[in-house]
Amino acid sequence: MAAGRNDIRTYRGFGTVTYLCLFILYAPLIVVAVYSFNASRSITIWEGVSLAWYRDVFTGPESAKFKQAAINSFSIAAIAATLSTMIALSAATALVRGGRFGLRTLSFGLISLPLMVPEIVTAVATLIFFSAIGFTRGYLTILAAHIAFCIPFAYMPISARMQGIEESYEQAAMDLYATRGQAFRRVLLPMMMPGIVSGFLLAFIISLDDFIITNFVKGAGVETLPTAIFGAVKQGIRPNIMAISTMLLAVSILMVTISYFVSKSDDAR
Amino acid sequence: MQDNATYAVDIRSAVKRFGSFTALDRVSLSIRDNEFFTLLGPSGCGKTTLLRLIAGFEDVTEGEILLFGEEIETLPPHQRPVNTVFQNYALFPKMTVEENVMFGVEMRGARRSEARRRAGEMLELVRLERFAGRRPAQLSGGQQQRVALARALAPQPKVLLLDEPLSALDLKLRKAMQMELKSIQRETGITFIFVTHDQEEALTMSDRIAVMSEGRVQQMGEAREIYERPHNMFVADFIGDTNLLDVTVDRIEDGRAICHIGGGHVLTCDAVDGIGAGAQVHMSIRPERLVLSDEALGAESLAGTVVDNVFIGTDIQSMIQLENGPRFAVRTSNSDRGARRIFAPGAQAFVNAEPGAARLLID
Ligand SMILES: Nc1ncnc2c1ncn2[C@@H]1O[C@H](COP(=O)(O)OP(=O)(O)OP(=O)(O)O)[C@@H](O)[C@H]1O
Ligand SMILES: [Mg+2]
DSSP states (O other): OOOOTTOGGGSTTHHHHHHHHHHHHHHHHHHHHHHTTBSSSSSSSOOOBOOHHHHHHHHSTTHHHHHHHHHHHHHHHHHHHHHHHHHHHHHHHHHHHSOOOTTHHHHHHHHHGGGTSOHHHHHHHHHHHHHHTTOOOSHHHHHHHHHHHHHHHHHHHHHHHHHTSOTHHHHHHHHTTOOHHHHIIIIIHHHHHHHHHHHHHHHHHHHHHOOHHHHHHOOTTOOOHHHHHHHHHHTOOOHHHHHHHHHHHHHHHHHHHHHHHHHHHHTTO | OOOGGGEEEEEEEEEEEETTEEEEEEEEEEEETTOEEEEEOOTTSSHHHHHHHHHTSSOOSEEEEEETTEEOTTOOGGGSSEEEEOTTOOOOTTSOHHHHHHHHHHHTTOOHHHHHHHHHHHHHHTTOGGGTTSOGGGSOHHHHHHHHHHHHHTTOOSEEEEESTTTTSOHHHHHHHHHHHHHHHHHHOOEEEEEESOHHHHHHHOSEEEEEETTEEEEEEEHHHHHHSOOSHHHHHHSSOOEEEEEEEEEEETTEEEEEEETTEEEEEEOOTTOOTTOEEEEEEOGGGEEEESSOOSTTOEEEEEEEEEEETTEEEEEEEETTSOEEEEEEEGGGTTTSOOOOTTOEEEEEEOTTOOEEEOO
């Protein structure tokens, strides 16, 4: 489209604001990423390129702690994303394809509400819940909490996708002698795949990333990467933290990229 | 007369309501086995709804539907020996053309090799063998339509429902597909229930037609019968072009109704049950069943003035204004030009109706 008189780019100050926002958003990330390759122990003085801090992450004095945290984080993210995606898929099927039932709007609200609740409230509530039922805090409490709060994130792309698929495809399948289950597996599920993959990746990143809820429900001695990083930072920022953060950032970027290409490849269907 | 068991689909006073809206109002249709049956009507008259009742995607509110003499109310769609060519095709986007066509055969329990063989046959029938490995999105609209047809035919249903399958095609492809559908129907002997809102398509393809409007069947019969003897205003107006006149019945004599058509002009036609002397009703006369002449050919030649001639491909349509009376459209085939004269605008001419051309309509 041609840049007309009302083009937003011609507004005074628009460019400045844009660059300011981009700067505030990305400058810290870039600084962290760049300084993770610094040869110096200092986090502010540049002394040349080196992979020393990455080596330190894997072999240094804190490596055992970070390794365990990474195992916890990735296993919890994988299990929580898988289970919450399955639950979200069932919920979406019931809500989008289950016809009209009385509590449909309410159910939809209940699923998406956690997205609006302040995370600290959810964290405190989850902690109280686990104490009330006398559940010992540890790996399993983190996992259970992550499954629960990942559901709405997995649900959004899945239900959006399902709403975009006309019911006539499943009807055509049933018209061709498929049972409801066969129509779902053979026809609807393949069409749903991009939504399911997006939902899974979103849930995975959200789980990997979570600090507040995890910090409340984790037991003593069980750490995930975010809580381990937080713990380390409290004793002063060493450049190895920057290296870990940069690797986490890389994982997130990778996931978002995959998600983008999955939905993109589907445009050609 | 046929006995009930041999009807492929027997719809008995079916009513379908969506909330307070009545989409189908006491529809009764008996569709014979091996028949090419057409549901014809304007958009929103309930054609798709009727097909969905037969396929099993909706339940009747009242009434019943029998399939080869058996009540099917409780059968889910996948247990009915009925396949559908959907209005929007609904081809499975993640499967190839061949997998689409195999789907129904496999679901009926055939082995994969058998399903593949059958799909091959069907794709040959619709001349798409070369495209077996493509995805539906890589086909043109007309090709997708043929895949949808092959997919619905492959499991050998007893009844095939076709919901405006040709509406997305250009005129030429459409004509070709009409012939093709007709011959496929004859070869396979499957009962076709074909939906269209195109009256010409209905007239050329069907054994019998049901004309629908606002959820009701207005008339059912063979194409010729519906065209030549429409029962009511809606059918006369919807099927083909016609001259609709406001007439007053003067008297009935020997089964003939003598009618005033305005301006002192009189036309006589067959009397109809329920229309007596003094009734103010409508009369329909097809323009191609009127003939122009320079002199009165009989007692009922109507004198008028030619207003206009319009060239419409194979025909020329002339508008004739009767003195103080109605206007007539008269159609002369271009192939008759040697025998019949075209009158210049402003010329005096007489309008003559062929015997049986004028029909009284019930409402
Ligand atoms: N699920 C539904 N809920 C409410 N109304 C419906 C529903 N399905 C159809 N209708 C209404 O029933 C009427 C008939 O619809 P139908 O789809 O059968 O029309 P149609 O004859 O197939 O029209 P078209 O030629 O446009 O396809 C329409 O007025 C439509 O709005
Ligand atoms: Mg329709």
